[in-house]
Amino acid sequence: MSLGKNIQYLRKQKKVTQEQLSEIMSVSRQTISRWEADEIVPELSKLVALCEVFACKLDSLVREDMTICDKIYSPVSIRRVNAFRMARYVMITPNPEDDVQAYMGNWARKSGLLQVRPDAVMIGWDFPFVSAELQNRFGLRGYAAAYVLPEGFEPDCPGVEFACQETADYAVITVYEPFVAPFERIPRAYRLILEHLQANGFREKPIEGVIPCFEHEYEKDGVSCMDVYIHVDSVSKADSFTDFSD
Numbered sequence: 001m002s003l004g005k006n007i008q009y010l011r012k013q014k015k016v017t018q019e020q021l022s023e024i025m026s027v028s029r030q031t032i033s034r035w036e037a038d039e040i041v042p043e044l045s046k047l048v049a050l051c052e053v054f055a056c057k058l059d060s061l062v063r064e065d066m067t068i069c070d071k072i073y074s075p076v077s078i079r080r081v082n083a084f085r086m087a088r089y090v091m092i093t094p095n096p097e098d099d100v101q102a103y104m105g106n107w108a109r110k111s112g113l114l115q116v117r118p119d120a121v122m123i124g125w126d127f128p129f130v131s132a133e134l135q136n137r138f139g140l141r142g143y144a145a146a147y148v149l150p151e152g153f154e155p156d157c158p159g160v161e162f163a164c165q166e167t168a169d170y171a172v173i174t175v176y177e178p179f180v181a182p183f184e185r186i187p188r189a190y191r192l193i194l195e196h197l198q199a200n201g202f203r204e205k206p207i208e209g210v211i212p213c214f215e216h217e218y219e220k221d222g223v224s225c226m227d228v229y230i231h232v233d234s235v236s237k238a239d240s241f242t243d244f245s246d
Contacts, residue, residue: 004038006066010054011036013075014199024053055199072185074174076196080238081229083167084245087111087160088146090127092134096143097124104145104160111157113147121148121244125214148244168210169238170229171197178217178226186215189228202232 011021011032018032025032025046034040042050051058060066087107091100104122108114127142134140146163149155173196175189190213197203206212216227 002038002065003041003062004036006061006064007032007042007050008036009067010050010056010061014054021053025049055195072176073189073192074176076171076173076193077239078169078202078232079172079229080167080169080241081165082241082243082245083165084243085149085151085162085164086123086146087113087149087155087162088144089160090142090144092127092130092140092142094139094141096127096141097145100124100143100145104147107157107159108147111155113149113153113155116153117150120150121216122146123148123211123214123216123244125211150245164209165211166209169232169234171202171232172227172229175226175228177224179224186226186228189226190230193228193230197230197232204230204232206231 011018016024018029018036022029022032027046031040035042047058047061051061054061056066087104089100089104089107091103093099101122101124108120108122113120122145124143124145127144130140130142149162171193173189173193175185178185178189194204204212210231211229213228213230216229218225218227
């Protein structure tokens with residue numbers, strides 16, 4: 001771990017020069033350069049100020065190797081997700097992710113969806129409406145999974161709920177090999193998005209008819225990937241567009 005490398009990494013992530021950071025921190029550019037070279041350590045008040053500038057925790061800045069993010073996480077981007085129709089189901093079990101994905105996979109085969117679209121997109125998200133007693137006493141959690149339905153596909157197969165999602169903007173990050181350390185990498189992806197939103201003036205915006213956050217697992221070039229989405233205020237210009245039903 002190098003405090004200087006962390007400062008340099010966060011500065012470049014925020015896309016500010018040493019000169020600009022020196023003005024923000026009320027120090028000379030040479031001081032910023034010496035911080036990044038680990039020649040001197042910022043005093044505590046400056047470390048706290050750096051955390052405010054970069055929207056990070058003091059412990060992370062001082063103790064963690066934040067440059068590892070480049071290998072595990074993509075930069076956060078704002079993506080406009082076009083409206084889509086879905087078939088969804090919720091399970092409350094000790095292992096709801098695997099259970100509900102297996103259930104939806106079976107439904108997709110029975111309904112003929114996978115014959116029409118072998119590459120049909122499945123998304124998932126936490127189902128928060130599980131009582132504390134069920135969680136603590138029985139170890140139960142909730143998770144929802146949904147298949148995005150192609151336009152014109154009308155399955156005559158029971159066992160799911162059909163719903164529509166309107167066009168919405170999301171902050172998105174990609175996690176590479178998320179299941180190498182799922183209880184560390186996936187929650188951190190959410191934290192990185194929230195830190196990005198705070199630092200750049202975006203806000204989460206839960207509204208009816210839009211999934212507040214969800215995950216999309218896929219494989220690319222032999223690498224397991226997960227895109228994490230958090231809904232934000234609409235923006236005038238998104239970085240990219242996604243149409244799951246294409």
